[in-house]
Amino acid sequence: MTSALPPGLEGNLVEYVRGGEGDWLPFDQKRFYTNAFVIQGDKILLGWKKRGFGVNKYNGFGGKVELGETPAEAAMRELKEEAGIVAPLEHAGSLLFMTKGAGWAFQIEIFSARSYSGIPIETDEMRPEWFSFAPPASGVFDTNESVMPIPYEKMWDDDVYWLPLLVQGRKFVGRADFVMEGDEFKMARHWFGTIKSDH
Numbered sequence: 001m002t003s004a005l006p007p008g009l010e011g012n013l014v015e016y017v018r019g020g021e022g023d024w025l026p027f028d029q030k031r032f033y034t035n036a037f038v039i040q041g042d043k044i045l046l047g048w049k050k051r052g053f054g055v056n057k058y059n060g061f062g063g064k065v066e067l068g069e070t071p072a073e074a075a076m077r078e079l080k081e082e083a084g085i086v087a088p089l090e091h092a093g094s095l096l097f098m099t100k101g102a103g104w105a106f107q108i109e110i111f112s113a114r115s116y117s118g119i120p121i122e123t124d125e126m127r128p129e130w131f132s133f134a135p136p137a138s139g140v141f142d143t144n145e146s147v148m149p150i151p152y153e154k155m156w157d158d159d160v161y162w163l164p165l166l167v168q169g170r171k172f173v174g175r176a177d178f179v180m181e182g183d184e185f186k187m188a189r190h191w192f193g194t195i196k197s198d199h
């Protein structure tokens with residue numbers, strides 16, 4: 001399926017999913033962030049964010065790209081700082097993330113690795129925890145499972161659209177615009193695509 005790309009996205013992209021309504025939010029600059037995920041077999045390491053932006057959500061490990069760093073270097077640094085581990089991260093996708101009223105966009109480069117060294121540790125910012133992305137043998141997860149399924153209901157609203165692609169090793173690009181509802185960020189509009197050579 002093809003459609004006009006949202007402002008800020010470019011490339012040879014094939015639409016994967018889109019939704020929501022209203023105009024795309026305007027922005028005049030991008031700020032650069034990273035987000036990193038480690039996969040082991042059918043499990044993925046997420047962190048419970050203990051403070052700051054996105055507090056009380058599960059997410060990958062990441063933050064701002066500092067001056068003089070590449071996104072890959074920043075992703076390695078943040079993974080070590082926030083989870084205490086080192087991994088051979090590879091670029092997995094790119095996300096443009098807007099919040100109403102900010103005027104600037106988060107450009108988030110997303111990385112993944114299928115091995116790591118070290119032992120994940122809780123830090124001031126994140127509490128690491130493994131989750132399963134494989135369906136349970138019985139077809140239904142019960143609360144006695146030792147590893148629970150990915151807790152999308154406790155993550156950013158957009159993650160459910162692209163995390164399955166990351167797990168499958170398919171490169172993705174997308175945009176998600178958020179508005180505040182009370183003290184919660186709610187996704188108002190989204191578009192995700194895969195890169196054409198990926199098909």
Ligand SMILES: Nc1ncnc2c1[nH]c(=O)n2[C@H]1C[C@H](O)[C@@H](COP(=O)(O)OP(=O)(O)OP(=O)(O)O)O1
Pocket residue numbers: 033034035036052053054059060061062063064078097106108156157158159176
């Ligand atoms: N919508 C969405 N989905 C998935 N991930 C994210 C979003 N929005 C986001 O901001 N993020 C990610 C991108 C980053 O990994 C973090 C936000 O970074 P944060 O920890 O706030 O960055 P800093 O304040 O710079 O923190 P440090 O650099 O000090 O770690 O969430």
